[in-house]
Amino acid sequence: MSQTLTLEEQIELQIRTSGPMSVATYMGLCLTHPSKGYYRTGEPIGTAGDFITAPEISQMFGELIGFWLVNLWQQMSEPKAFTLLELGPGRGTLMADILRVACRAPGFRDALNLRLFETSPPLMAEQAARLEVYEPKWLQNFENFEGGPALVVANEFFDALPIRQFIRKPDGWHERQVGLVDGKRAFGLSPTPIPASAMPEAVADAEPDTLFEVSFGAAEVMRQLAKVISKQGGSILAIDYGYVRTQTGDTLQAVRRHAYADVLDAPGExxxxxxxxxxxxxxVARSAGLATQPLVTQGQFLSRLGIGERASALSRSNPGSADDIRTALSRLTADDQMGTLFKVLCAHSPGLMPPGFVA
Incomplete structure (x- = not known):
């Protein structure tokens, strides 16, 4: 029965039979429904998709992360076996650029165990084709990694994990839900209040009608990864748009064909x-025993790793592409583009000194 219904019809049927659903449930169904979810059916990345990520803008992004990973591997005394894991590898572009550079370091390729975490069958097929020479394997969970320390890369991964939303009312916080009004999907609030004491201290003094978001899924992924790395050594590099400290405000957004769309429209598309x-x-990372670097912007991180010098070198060797290279550099680092909106987090084994975080 569910196979013949559209995702829109399945969501509405679930609401009619079980009542309004949390924003997290709605988001999870839209993105990862087993047969009709956004990441299960299409190819969302690239000019033909709905958005373009940093690796698709320029090879420089992945190359610099490749140098960064080699630096950490060398700081760990060049272990003879280690896991390199990417979360949500997209089309495999970032990892291909990373390894093209990193595998020039003597011993890096021989020590490498490449692991990928992906839910999209079409993207997994692209990853397999692009990264075949490195013999990748796909993980189903983060319980443990074989073979020494783990270096984890997550570019635009955490932003896609479902969030729950709560709104402050006089009697406490109420969870925001997706229900039906006059037969159409609409936001509403759970009638059951949650005491203010159950919320983080950062939002304790929130004004009425303030909205607060929390991603239990993101916290759980970080907890599992940090637990493994605290035992085996390594680091987690996460690059995404977000904020430095827990704060309030509605950031849930929808993008379709490179333009903003209504969050409740076209589920699965x-x-x-x-x-x-x-x-x-x-x-979460520190509670598991890892050290964290002060958060930096993507522009700061890439500039400190030498993206300006890399752009100049590429322009000299490809003078016909100099304008494109300059445009890509601006898109990745300029304050009015990705440079400030995107932040870079590094959680790592105590004792490591990841480059790019200290001026």
């Missing part, structure tokens, strides 16, 4: 995401 609470993720 629209990308849904929310800003990442990097403060919360840092707290």
């Amino acid at each position: 629209t990308d849904l995401s929310a800003h990442v609470d990097f403060g919360a993720l840092s707290t």
Whole structure:
């Protein structure tokens, strides 16, 4: 029966039979429904998709992260076996650029165990084709990684994990839900209040009608990864749009065909995401025994790793592409483009000194 219903019809049927659903449930169904979810059926990345990520803008992004990973591997005394894991690898573009550079370091390729975490069958097929030479394997969970320390890369991964939303009312916080009004999907509030004491201290003094978001899924992923790395060594590099400290405000957004759309429209056909609470993720990582670097912007991170020099070198060797390279550099680092909106978090084994975080 469910196979013959559209995702829109399945969501509405679930609401009619079980009542309004949380924003997290709605977001999860829209993105990862087993047969009709956004990440299960299409190819969302690229000019033909709904959005373009940093690796698709320029090879420089992945190349610099490749140098960064080699630096950490060398700081760990060049272990003879280690896991390199990417979360949500997209079309495999970022990892291909990373490894093209990183595998020039003597011993890096021989020590490498490449692991990928992906839910989209079409994207997994692209990853397999692009990264075949490195013999990737796909993980189903983060319980443990074989073979020494783990270096984890997550570019625009955490923003796609479902969030729950709560709104402050005089009698406490009420969860925001998706229900039906006159037969159409609409936002509403659960009638059951949640005491203010159950909320983080950062929002204790929130004004009436303030909205607060939390991603339990993102926290759980970080907890599992940090637990493994605290035992085996390594680091987690997360790059995403988000904020430094836990704060209030509605950041849930929908993008379709490179333009903003209504969050409740076209479930399964629209990308849904929310800003990442990097403060919360840092707290989870530290509670597992990892060290964290002060959050930096993507522009700061790439500039400190030498993207300006890399752009100049590419322009000299490809003078016909100099304008395109200059445009890509601006898109990745300029304050009015991705440079400030995107932040970079690094959680790592105590004792490591990841480059790019200290001026």
